[in-house]
Amino acid sequence: MDWKTKLIHSDVEIPSGFRALVPPVHRGSTVVFDSAAAMTDDWRQDRVGYTYGLYGTPTAMELAARVGELEGARHTFLTPGGQAAIALIWLALTSAGDHALVPDHVYGPNRVFARRVMRRFGVAVDFYPPTIGAGIAEWIRDETKLVWCESPGSITMEVQDVPAIVAAAHERGARVALDNTYAAGVHFDAFAHGVDVSMQALTKYVGGHSDLLLGTVSLRDESLYEPIGRTHAGIGFNASPDDCSLALRGLQTLAVRLDALERSTLEVARWLAARPEVEAVLHPALPSCPGHEIWRRDFTGSTSVFSVVFDARYTGAQLEAFADALQLFELGYSWGGVTSLVVPVPGPPRDHASPRMRSLVRFNVGLESTADLIADLEQALGRLGE
Ligand SMILES: Cc1ncc(COP(=O)(O)O)c(C=O)c1O
Structure with missing residues (x-):
């Protein structure tokens, strides 16, 4: 082979079996397949194997699984930041004609996204007093599909009665999403308290050193896997393997x-x-x-x-x-x-x-x-x- 081809297709062999204490950084967009028949671009890599870097290299898959393990989730999706995780939940769980409830103390950019983007897509949004607890029942309509919680909330720090809100929302068939960033996904057990979708900005405690932006969306109910996963793949949210590696290091401490x-x-x-x-x-x-x-x-x-x-x-x-x-x-x-x-x-x-x-x-x-x-x-x- 010409040296120019060798630059791309090399025959070198290196020893295998390197066992370090830390997960390697796997970079890559293209994934190669064993046969044409095996080729698929299915995003469900945890079921069908690796298909494309966008859906997660082993480094990203490991981080997602590790966060999911801590949260007691069945599936965790990584996003490029916490705000992207918020947007993913909105886009996956609401459609034109739906109504959503958002606590008044919600993280500012979530509020802006609800007001400026989701309303433009035909989703009606109301902002409810965060300490309302079971009183949320009076705010829920037949079209209410999503109730957001953030506990404690941004700036004014009210702690929400999440189980009471969950009970009222589930009674009327609405899903509950929680911004669980404050608790780092560990000091508040979202799924034990009935939450359907829990998101975190890993940017904060998991990263822990102000040098990365990442987010997660976790779910336990299998019926949410397809709508959230499909939307995640369709938007094309990618998490850099280098940032995932830093977050994996952050998890250890x-x-x-x-x-x-x-x-x-x-x-x-x-x-x-x-x-x-x-x-x-x-x-x-x-x-x-x-x-x-x-x-x-x-x-x-x-x-x-x-x-x-x-x-x-x-x-x-x-x-x-x-x-x-x-x-x-x-x-x-x-x-x-x-x-x-x-x-x-x-x-x-x-x-x-x-x-x-x-x-x-x-x-x-x-x-x-x-x-x-x-x-x-x-x-x-x-x-x-x-
Ligand atoms: C409560 C809360 N949720 C979400 C986010 C968004 O995270 P990111 O900065 O990673 O987009 C923030 C960031 O400040 C936050 O405070």
Whole structure:
């Protein structure tokens, strides 16, 4: 063979049997088949074997299966980020003419997608008060096909009575989808609490180092496998094998990171709760958080995100100056990594506003020394009244 052909079709042989502790990174779009008769582009690779890189290389399949194992799911699909997982659920489970219910405290881009995209496709959407519990029954119509939950919710952190919402939704034949990112898929057992579809942004705790974006959609009910899988394949959501490899590495230290984050976050939250500048700390493990009792009943732990309602005398501009004065808490979105973060939130958009929803400051505690973080908060609070 000409050397140019050898570049593509080589005869070299390397030893087999390399057994490392970590799963290899399998890259690849094309998958080759043993015979023409064996060729198929079926997306159901867990049933028919590998067919095309888009549907997952072994690295992606391993990550999906590992997350599914932790969540007690039957199938888990990977998406390029958490928001993509949200979009996948919407597109797979609703059609024109359907109605969907979304908690008012939902992650902002989910709200925007519901309003701007799903409504355009003919799906009616209502935003319900997140602490409504069994009262959701009054919001459910004959056309309601999907009820979203996010617990605790973004920014205002209300913990939802998911089992009560599930019971009411199932009574009327609606599916329940949960954004289970806060609990990292481990501190709240979505399927044991009756949820049909559980999604996570692996971007947060599984990745754990602010260096990747990935999402998952997990299901237990076999009847959801085809609609979600078909939509997943049709949109062409791909998860990079390199990112999957980083997420697999992240999984190995998830338990120790979650333990450390929980401890440090609680210490910081309790310290803030005792400060005169603070009206309330919205941390699910503190009684001042709406739904705290439900958190105690349904969760096995808390994580690293919480919000603070400052005393009403402080203006939004003062809270921004406070955030600017922090040295260790960086100004940045997302959470779940090793770096402490702060976001001043000037009144989150809500249909059902409560007085709590004026200016808040959201914190994410990282893996820095807790004492240093508290000292940083103390010096910035000292400048709050200036
Ligand atoms: C609750 C929640 N869900 C979903 C997402 C979306 O995840 P990603 O950033 O991976 O798209 C986020 C991101 O901030 C989030 O906070």
